[in-house]
Amino acid sequence: MNGDWLLRGRDGRLSVYQLSGDAVLCRAERGPGGPWSAPRRVGGDQRLHPVLAVGQGADGYAHLVSWRPTVKGESGLVHSTHFRPHLAALDWNPVGHPHKKGDRTGTPAVAVDAQGRAHLFVPDGDGGVSLLAQKEKGGWEPWRDLKGGEVRDGPAAVTGESGRVELYAAVPQGLVYWRQEEPGAQPVLRETLRAPVRPGTLRALATSPDRTTVFYTDTSGDLCAWRPGDAPATLLPAAGPGPVAAVRCALDGYDCTLLAQRSASGRVAFAAYPTEVEPAGAWWTESGPQLPLDALVCLATDEEDRVVAATSSPSTGRLLLTRRKDEPGLALEAWQEA
Template sequence: MNGDWLIRGRDGRLSVYLTSDDAVLCRAERAPGGPWDGPRRVGGDQRVHPVLAVGHGADGYAHLVSWRPTVKAEAGLVHSVHYRPLLAPLDWAPVGHPDRRGARTGPPAVAVDAEGRAHVFVQDKATGLGMLVQKEKGGWEPWRDLGGKGIEGPPVAVAGESGRIEVYAAVSGGILHWRQEEAGGPPRLEEALEAPVRPGTLRALATSAEHTTLFYTDGSGEVWAWRPGTKPAPLLAAAGAGPVAAIRCALDGHDCTLLAQRSASGRVAFAAYPTEQESAGAWWAESGPQLASDAEVALAVDHEDRVVAATLSPSTGRLLLSRRKDEPVLALTAWQEV
């Protein structure tokens, strides 16, 4: 999955999205902080590939993008919107292919701007970046070629606090960065960072009115933070493989960035530091039981603005949650399966 698959809806309920062999499933709280419903299939009976991108708008709506099979050896992207956790998501709607037609080209990414328009990004067959944007009054603009070449792994897309969209993608020996100059306009390739980045480890977060921060892991296993226009800053050694989960939250009255990752030991590791102050340092602290090797970690804040951590194993469907206690620092409740 690409994006924040643990989401707080506009009614305060949390929901999660997961993939199965031929479907995307969702689960939601029956009431904020209450028990959870069982898995429900997204998009009716349409079959999709086990790939999912999730984007979350300021309006609380979740935008879902996946690939579905079309004719033999080909696929097309589909899009759905989930307005409220206890409502059924909209049926999957086809939105095309960056090369008009062909096989799957790579995992998509999706971000939602200040006007609630979804921006879909995916690698094309030439290993550049293609983009599709919703129109304000329904429908979609034509596919755009954003350039770039040699993309490796999934791109990541994020809406800054201004609502403008930024996109990052790993290439051999570096990272490409696109940014919208104006709302609704095409993101432009602005900067390339030379860095020994591991594809599949990128995570982006809006960290101030001016900046988004990209977290990535380098070839030696170090997690770095990079804000375009500045030099990347080393944070700490990665606790495990894959991207970190990241969220901004208030810890003891301070604006902090909280990271989480499945550690090499199989537990969830957490690290926090003052937002955009990487020089303050960060250290991992592990929590919870040992997880399956494919378990993913996500972070959100609930209806009471408490940090919520979730782990989900695609192979087993096992969902575990923990919430921050009303105590100093980052004390968590016991992990519970829901």
């Protein structure tokens, strides 16, 4: 899973996307804060590889990208748009391969610009990154080679508050960063950071009108934050492996960034700090039951702007959720199975 898989729709209801064998399943609240629907298969009966990238536009539409097997030893990328969680998603639409044909080249990432156009990024298998962008009036632009150099798997795509799309990727020497200079323009390589980055741990978030922040774990096990143009900041030791979940939220009247991660103990660990003020410090607080090793964690805010946390396990299919209580601090309700 790459990107937020717990989303708030235009009607305020939450939905989740889950991997299940060769399918993607969707569940949604029947009403804000209400019971959840049964899982429904997304995009028809087409078989998929167990990988999913998710991005959401300002219009609330979810864009889903996966790999599907084609002929023996080869695969192609597919895309679906889900306008409302209680409606069926569009069928999976084949969108090709960065080399026209071949096997999977890496984990895709997707971000959606202010005009509602999905931007699909994927490592090209040759050390670079390829981009496929939607046209504003339908269809897709040609594949674009964004270059790079020894790009590792697990890029992080994000849409800034400006509505322009950005991308972060790990390389052996650190991180590389692409940004759109104008709406609809091809992202260009803007900056490289030399840092000991652990691949597969990137998570990006829009944190101010002009900047985004990428979170990553370094090779010593510390969770770090970097905004292009600045030096990276060490936040605290990572609670566990893999990328963190992150969301902007108001806590006691302050603009905060909340992080969550499956900890080494198997529970969900939370940490919050004032947005873009990493020197203020943060510390982990664990919550909920012990989770399977493959459990994923995601964060969102509901229609009342309360923080919601969800965990999903591909091996068990269980979906657990909690919400912030209406009281000071980050007190959470008891975890409930949906």
